Amino acid sequence: MELNFTAEDQAFRAEVRDFIEANYPIELKRKVEAGLELGKDDYVRWQKILHAKGWIAPKWPVEFGGTGWSPTQRYIFEEELTAASTPRIIPFGLAMLGPVLMEYGSKSQQARYLPDILSSDTWWAQGYSEPGAGSDLASLKTRAEPQGDHYLVNGSKIWTTYGHYADWIFCLVRTSQEEKKQKGISFLLIDMNDPGISVAPIITADGKHVVNQVFFEDVRVPKENLVGEEGAGWTIAKFLLGHERTNIAGVAASKRQVLRIKEIAGREQSGGRSLLQDQRYRDKLSQLEIELLALEYTNLRVLSAEAAGQQIGPEASLLKVKGTEVQQRITELLVEAVGYYALPYDLDALRFGWQEREPIGPDYAAVLAPHYFDWRKSSIYGGSNEIQKNIISKAVLGL
Amino acid sequence: MDFSFTEEQQMLKDSVDRFVQNEYDFDARQKLAATDPGYSEAHWQTFAELGWLGITFAESVGGYGGSAVDSAIILEAFGRGLVLEPFLASVVLGGNLLARAGSAEQQAACLPQVIEGQKKLALAYFEPEARYELSHVTTRAEFVDGGYLITGRKGVVLHGATADWLIVSARTAGGPRDVAGVSLFLVDAATAGVETRPYRMVDGLMGAELGLSRVRVGSDALIGELDLGLEVLEWALDYGIAGVCAEAVGCMDRLQELTLEYMKTRQQFGVALGSFQVVQHRMAEMFMACEQARSLAYMAAVKVDSAPQERRRALSAAKVYIGQAGRLLGQESVQLHGGIGCTDELNVPHYFKRLTAINAWFGDESYHLGRFAGTE
Known part of the structure; x- marks a missing residue:
């Protein structure tokens, strides 16, 4: 049992980190970090940067333009992208249709559609x-x-x-x-x-x-x-x-969000000290961090099995359920952190930030409640969490 | 990143699983629990012969140089059988503490006998009003005539009455809750002034209250450095946490199997209970909690040897999660079994009891939630 990354893995991580550092446009980064709305151009711009480097489709076979990375490397890549607050890679072409065409599509369909998916020229x-x-x-x-x-x-x-x-x-x-x-x-x-x-x-x-x-x-x-x-x-x-698996738990994104909770709760005041010092809030946060740790290590176990060549089955359902529970809890604690200032609702601020205007309350507060409301979708999409439990009870437990 | 066992570890696991399968059916276990020492001396000798008692110790003292992962493998299998023998007390807590902090003489005098199953250790650290605060030590050790006189009380000493040697925390300096000034002593249980009051605990294991009245030990009884015993004690208890986390996973695994089997066979309303979605989703929750607990139990076994803050953070996280998962699995298994789940004759509630006891050992959820937050 070896739970640390190898020296090669660490070197790979450094390479990815350096590339992002050097090539990720700062104005995009600011938008993502503030939780603002991204448009088509934002997503395509970042995806084309990764495409130019040859890193846009790590899961694809090399002959179709993939990277040939191991599952561990792909995991590290996703971790680094998320840690750097890059826009998510829109999955519909790259993660979904691409693999379908490679498996079921005709040669001419592959030739016609795959290149434009890879280059993000087709949405x-x-x-x-x-x-x-x-x-x-x-x-x-x-x-x-x-x-x-x-x-x-x-x-x-x-x-x-x-x-x-x-x-x-x-x-x-x-x-x-x-x-x-x-x-x-x-x-x-x-x-x-x-x-x-x-x-x-x-x-x-x-x-x-x-x-x-x-x-x-x-x-x-x-x-x-x-x-x-x-x-x-x-x-x-x-x-x-069943295809999009390794990232289904969203561990890296949730780790990033937990840091955000700590930043915000560290600035919010409660009874003359930071909210992070408030025992009742702190216990909720610790509980969340522990749930996330359990998810992370479960994800790593699945990854380790995958790297050893085992087929990954209904474990993905566990990762989906627990992953979205953690994500939703994060949005709750963020709303709780800002108290009254969760309430002002300014659509322009949600989309573009406060820009030249004086923020209403702390500048990070406006997006939190809308995000909380929106994120209820995560336990509904991709096969609702109830459907996932059905899958577990049938496929794993034989009920 | 690799969660697999080595070939040797797989063999160890097979061998302990086989023992539990063959020797530890529930009726036999209940009979053993009702005997006087509360476990089987013959089994203990088997453990020694199979090398399990020496698994984590250095070869220089007669051990096999294994790690906490190895003792976790043993304890996970023990959890499946609700094994009663004092492996946790003598090997994981007492033995490891002595192996880490004891002098060469102390190790040479004790560890080979512990490994061979001739003598047992117990760790006496808790005091009646200390709750989970390790620095709360009022038992005093006075330096007199080149040795120490130890006086005080220790509570709920795991397998304290059958131990040949007790490792006792006592204050050599400072006030009742000072971090510095706590020292550890190796005490022969037969020394005059040592009084034990043994009792059975809710999970069938044996505990003891310990009275120490001017117990005289030599200066060579001091384990590790004077006044600095707390650090090593905390390390040993973290080792214990890794152990009970693995054991809890074994208990949860078995509970899940038992309940699943019952849900497939028990008929109500003309169909198997497991055909109801309300039952299926509860079983799915149990499965997820058990798997996540397993992930953290592995993490705990690996991280117990890392740097102190990283170790505390990992072990506290595991302990919190396993306390909660254990409660979920225990309560749900009883509930899904219905009336029979509340009876003493069924094995299910006994797993529930052990999981409940495990939550209380070495700090419960609330305590470790606090320690976790403190590692930032």
Whole structure:
């Protein structure tokens, strides 16, 4: 049992850190650290910097433009990116569709789509959930009727993150009615510029526009845009759900956020001393730190098993549940830390910061309550935590 | 980053698991617990023969040069069987403390006999009003005629009445709660003035109240440096924490198995209880808590030998988490078993009792939440 990183790992960490230090634009860093809204240009700018270095897709096989790193190196890379407050890498193309195309796509699909995913020249969105299909995803109703050389798509997708930025969307659609509803689902790539597609914004509880509802009305999609066989959509969806694993716990991001709690609670006053000195607050924070430590070491155990060549299965469900519980607790303690000044609600300050204006309360306070409200989504998306517990009880416990 | 066991460790684990499987079914365990010493001397000899009692000690004193990971492997397996023998008291607490701080003479006189299973150690550090504050020591050791006279009381000494030697904390300088001025002494349990009052504890293990009345020891009974005993005592108790964390994981693992099996077989409303989602989600919570506890138990075993602040932080975190996970697993297992879970004849509540006791040992959740915060 060796719980320290090797000298090679440490050297790799230093290399990553130095690169970020030298290449991460300071104005982007300020925005991320302040918790302000990032736009399409911000994400693409950072992703292109990583792409130029050849580091944008560590998980991809080398022949497709990956890095050939070990699971441990990928973990370190993610830790360093997060510790430096870089924007998250938008997962839809790089972490989701890319691996799907490599596994199920035709050669010509790979040649057509992968390079633009790698260079962030195409923005992809994910079209899974529907107004009537949330946790029960397989009940989705968006239809793609085969008509000669194309499908006619009708229906609607919801919670489409950055759908308003997207050039393309990969969708689960129903191509046939089968007794077992999972069977009639196919995986289809749709150009967002096609006639018949409209995007309606959904404003979330934090006042932001990130997610959307996408409507498809007699949209003609060429049959060559089908990935895998007709009816293989559910298999592909399951492959994809299980693909993005190492970062599902979000340990590095949560560690960064715990430091933020300490910074803020260290500045807030309570009874003549810092809030960090307040025993009741401190106990809550310590409890959170311990939960995070348990998560971190569980994540490392999974990583160690993965590095030893073992298949990672339903452990990912544990990491998702516990990871999001920790994240949500962080948002609660941040709100608690600023007391009354959690209350002022200024949309411009949320998006752009206070700029030239005098902040209302401490300049870090305005984003905290909206973030708390928004982050309730984390135990809902990606398979709600209840669904994850179902997976554990079936796949691990055999119930 | 590697959480795997070495080949030797895997063999050790197999061998302890096999022992527990063959020798420690629940009925046998309950019979043993009701006997006079509260454990089996024959088992103790087996432990010695298999080398378990010497696993963490240096080869120079007859040990095998292992680490806290090795004793964690043994204790995790013991947890599965609710093993009663004084491994924690004699080897993990007493033996390790002596191996770390004892003089060459003390080690040579004691450790080979401990390793061979001929003699046992116990660690007497807690006092009736000290709660978890280690510096709260009122037992006094006066320097008289080239030796010490020790007078005071110690409480809840784990396996204190069957130990041949007691390691006793006593004040050699300063006031009742001063950090400096606490010294450790190696005391032959047969010395005049040593009085033990043994009793059974809630988890079936044996404890003792210890009275010390002008107990005379030589100057060579001092362990480590005069007045500076607290640091080594705290280290030894952290070693104990790593040990009970591993043991707790064994208990939780077994509780989970037992409850899962029951949920698959117990029929109510015409179906297995485990077919209800309300039960499934509770079992999933137990699984997650148990796995996370295991992660921290490994961390604890590895970090017990790191620098003091890092060690304290890691061990306190593990102790808090395992206290809470142990309570969850214990209470939920009883609840899911229903009425039968509240009976003495079923093994389930006995695991619950041991987990409850483990939370109380070496500082509970509240205490370690505080120590954790203090390591910043």
